[in-house]
Each structure stands twice: as C-alpha cells, then as structure tokens.
C-alpha cells in the first residue's frame with residue numbers, strides 16, 4: 001500500500017529484480033569509429049544514487065536509479081539481457097550452435113558493444129537469427145552491429161519480424177520524421193546537461209544513443225498467433241499484437257525455457273498512448289485485449305517475463321499479477337475515458353477528473369514515467385472524438401499569435417501580464433503562469449523578463465514532474481528560452497532507412513515536400529524508369545499535387561533512368577549525387593529542375609516555444 005505521499009516506497013522488490021543475475025556491468029561509454037561518444041550511461045549512473053534531491057520528483061528519481069543499472073544479466077538458463085547500453089534492452093537466447101538476438105538497440109555501435117559484453121562471458125557464439133519485436137527504431141537500428149547484410153543474404157542469419165515491420169519502420173521516420181525528430185529532442189532531453197538539475201532519463205530508458213541507424217529486411221515474417229518456429233533448436237511460439245504500442249508488434253514464448261517476451265507492451269511504466277513527440281494515436285482497447293490473450297496463452301506456464309525495456313519479472317504468480325495489472329491499467333483508462341466522454345466531459349476535463357483505483361496506483365509499474373494518465377486520457381479522447389470538443393466557441397479560434405496579441409491587450413498589456421504571471425509563479429500556480437507567459441512569448445518574444453520568468457516556471461514544472469518525458473519537455477523548453485534553439489539532436493532518417501523506401505514511398509516523400517502555392521501553375525510529366533526493379537512510374541505535378549502511376553504508357557516530357565543508388569540520392573534531395581550514381585535523362589531537362597525548384601524539405605530547427 002502507499003506509504004509516503006501516496007507512493008509505495010516500502011516496496012523495494014524492483015531493486016532486487018533490476019540487479020538480479022548481474023554478470024558484468026561492462027563499460028558505460030560506447031564510441032563510434034571516429035572516437036566520438038555515442039552512449040554514456042555513466043553520465044547518469046554516476047549521480048543517480050541515494051535519496052532524491054529537491055530538483056527531482058522522488059518517484060522519477062527512483063525509476064531513473066533503476067533504469068540506469070547497466071550490464072549483462074542472466075535472465076534464466078540460456079537467456080541473457082544487456083541493459084543500460086541504449087534506450088532499449090538487447091536480449092540473447094542461446095541455441096544449439098549460436099544465439100538469437102532480440103532487438104539490437106538503436107545504433108550499430110551500442111549493439112556491437114552489447115554483443116561483445118555478452119561474448120566476453122559466454123564465448124564467440126555466432127548470431128544465427130535476429131528477432132525484431134516491433135517497428136520502432138530502438139528495436140532494430142543496431143542490427144548491423146550484430147550481423148551483416150552479406151551473412152543474411154547468404155542465408156547464415158534469419159531476420160524475424162512481425163507483418164508490416166518494414167513499412168511501419170520507414171513510414172514513422174520519413175513522412176512526419178522532421179517534425180517528430182525536432183519534438184523528440186524535447187521529449188528525450190538530448191540537449192539537456194545530465195544531473196540532478198538536468199536530464200535524469202526518460203522513464204523508459206535513459207536516452208537515445210547517437211550512433212549509426214541501420215535496417216535489414218526480414219527474411220521471415222510472422223503473421224499469425226500460434227505460429228511456431230524452431231530456430232537453432234529453440235522453439236518459439238508467437239502472438240501477434242498489431243496496433244498496440246507499435247503498429248507492427250508481437251509477443252512470443254519460449255516453451256523450453258518457460259520464458260515470455262512481451263516486446264514493449266508490458267513494462268515497468270504506464271506507456272504512451274500518444275507519445276509527446278507526435279505519432280498516430282494508439283489503441284488501449286486492443287492493447288488490453290492482447291495482454292489478456294497473452295495471460296491466457298502463456299503466463300500460467302511462464303517462469304519469467306521480460307521485455308525490451310526495464311527488468312524482468314520472475315515467478316508464475318507474479319507474472320500473472322504483473323500482466324493483469326498492466327492490462328487493467330490500459331483497460332481502465334480506455335473504459336473510464338469513454339464513460340466520461342459520454343457524460344459530456346472533454347479530454348482536458350477527464351484528464352483532471354480521472355483517478356486510478358488505489359490497488360493499481362499502489363504498484364510502481366503503473367506509474368506514468370513515460371506515458372502519463374493525463375496525456376493518455378487526452379489521447380483516448382482524440383482517438384474517438386478528434387481535436388474538436390463540440391463547443392463552437394472553440395471551432396474557429398485565432399491561431400496562437402493572433403490569440404496572444406488579443407489576450408495580452410485585454411489583460412492590460414505585456415508588463416501587466418508578466419507581473420500577474422510573477423504573482424502566480426510565487427503563489428505556486430505554475431500552470432497558469434506558463435499559460436499567460438506563453439501569450440506574452442507569442443506577442444513579444446524578445447521580452448527578456450517574460451522569457452526568464454517562463455524559463456523559471458518550466459524549470460519548476462520539470463523538477464516536480466514524476467514523468468520522465470514531461471521533465472525533459474519542461475527542462476528542454478527552459479533551455480531554449482535561456483540559450484536558444486537547439487534544433488534536432490538525433491535524426492532518425494539515416495541512409496539505411498531511406499534506402500528501404502519503395503519507389504511509391506519515395507514519391508510520397510517527394511509529394512509531401514511540394515510547396516503547393518509555388519507549384520499551382522506547374523504542369524509536369526516525368527517518366528522514371530527503374531531498371532534495377534524492372535518497373536517505371538509516370539510522375540505528374542498538376543494543381544500543386546504530385547501523383548504517380550506505375551507502368552503507365554501515357555506520354556511524358558522527360559524520361560529519367562534511375563538506378564537504385566541514384567534513387568536513394570534523389571530521396572534525400574541530392575540531384576548531384578544522383579547524377580554521379582548513374583541518373584540519366586532524355587527529353588525536356590527543365591522538367592526535373594522545375595520539380596526540384598518547388599520542393600521544400602522539412603525544417604529541423606523550427607520554433608516551438610516562440611512564434
């Protein structure tokens with residue numbers, strides 16, 4: 001039961017679990033070939049000890065202390081995890097002749113370091129298979145750190161992934177990638193200095209590594225619950241869980257070791273239904289449903305459950321309880337949000353009103369270190385009802401700058417608003433202080449006192465946040481107010497990701513960049529012959545819209561011959577590189593120049609806390 005300010009600090013079982021089976025803590029620093037640091041867990045673990053300072057929420061401090069534990073851990077006989085080597089965990093299953101790697105982290109460098117730590121203790125066993133539990137980059141980006149494309153092509157290594165894996169892996173990082181990347185800089189706090197007054201971690205893991213992101217196409221696609229594979233003598237039974245934490249995701253059970261892998265659907269936090277960096281909203285109803293199915297299919301036989309974040313849970317009874325409480329958490333948020341929205345409450349109202357049952361709240365793993373009750377409830381409202389709350393006073397509001405100008409004027413001018421914000425700040429009403437100072441920032445972004453006061457407000461909001469990503473958001477905003485825009489620290493659209501674009505996805509990615517008004521009067525028709533793929537596309541720009549038709553025999557003013565390497569260059573907007581990679585053209589050359597002249601790539605430095 002809760003024992004301190006409503007938090008169950010007396011329950012210390014997680015410390016035992018997070019340290020259980022430790023073989024070797026390994027080296028906290030991972031570097032790339034150039035010698036640059038791409039991962040430094042020591043920058044967290046060095047200060048995350050003892051009681052929480054006044055600048056951190058005690059519950060987040062506790063979680064961060066647990067998550068910062070790093071090293072090689074034995075999960076059960078023949079199953080190991082490397083934790084604290086990236087945002088995610090890498091799990092290793094020992095087979096008859098080699099090993100199966102589950103989820104090779106974000107970067108090739110961290111994945112290679114994690115594998116080396118394992119091999120130091122367990123010998124030079126070859127990797128015979130990689131399993132990707134789902135389509136998020138922290139579960140596949142390091143694949144080329146553990147296996148090579150050549151060995152996969154030669155059939156020495158299987159790459160096993162759920163149906164839809166590649167499509168979703170790419171779509172997430174390319175279509176809205178620039179905006180998500182910029183916002184991820186806030187959410188994961190990559191630009192924050194680390195320490196009791198800065199970044200403590202993101203609740204799910206410490207932060208994201210900054211090495212080389214890679215991708216290899218799966219050789220085995222899992223499509224059906226109950227599907228079984230035997231890989232290197234290891235039996236695996238799969239359960240599909242699409243549309244949960246990721247659009248393509250799966251759980252699986254190892255009957256011979258009585259071990260269950262829950263991908264990222266049951267971890268030691270309330271997860272995100274809508275991540276703060278932005279994404280398509282997730283479905284808590286099917287999420288809860290797949291947890292129920294996993295309990296029914298596997299939990300009663302399992303001795304250990306592990307996931308690709310956080311530490312495992314051992315003991316059949318504990319596993320059933322853990323999964324049941326996680327299930328109840330998502331189901332409760334879903335059902336209660338629907339109940340209340342049918343009473344006429346809107347997202348922000350439900351977020352304030354909803355209370356978790358005390359029995360759920362008394363478990364550490366239901367707390368919102370990564371997702372939060374507040375933003376998840378708004379996400380559920382959004383999923384069912386959209387952005388509009390039905391009140392036409394809010395149907396056609398002025399955008400932030402126009403609204404800000406009018407609010408500031410109505411409240412007596414900039415200085416009066418700042419004075420009022422200071423009174424609210426001193427009285428502890430940080431939410432109101434942030435709201436009115438936001439209006440000042442969008443009216444008069446150069447107002448030094450407003451800027452510095454808002455930075456102080458965000459800092460206090462960050463220090464008080466139990467949620468790791470909320471803390472990062474607030475402290476990142478304070479950092480930008482004090483020292484300027486830090487841009488996008490980690491970009492995920494690597495060459496390896498872009499190289500996996502299908503021609504259709506490439507054309508979609510180009511269409512997204514067409515500056516509509518500039519292209520209103522353009523009328524282009526370009527044939528793209530793709531000799532390496534044996535196909536062609538007729539791409540047109542008309543009415544400011546780029547569309548395409550495969551293998552069309554309609555005429556085109558220009559014909560491009562585009563080898564695969566040139567296609568990749570074009571996808572990243574580099575016409576010169578495309579030419580040196582074999583791009584050739586016949587016909588009206590001005591068509592290509594016109595197309596490129598209306599493309600507007602995303603801006604990774606766009607403003608967030610000022611206009």
Ligand SMILES: [Zn+2]
Nearest residue numbers: 088136138264
């Ligand atoms: Zn993850």
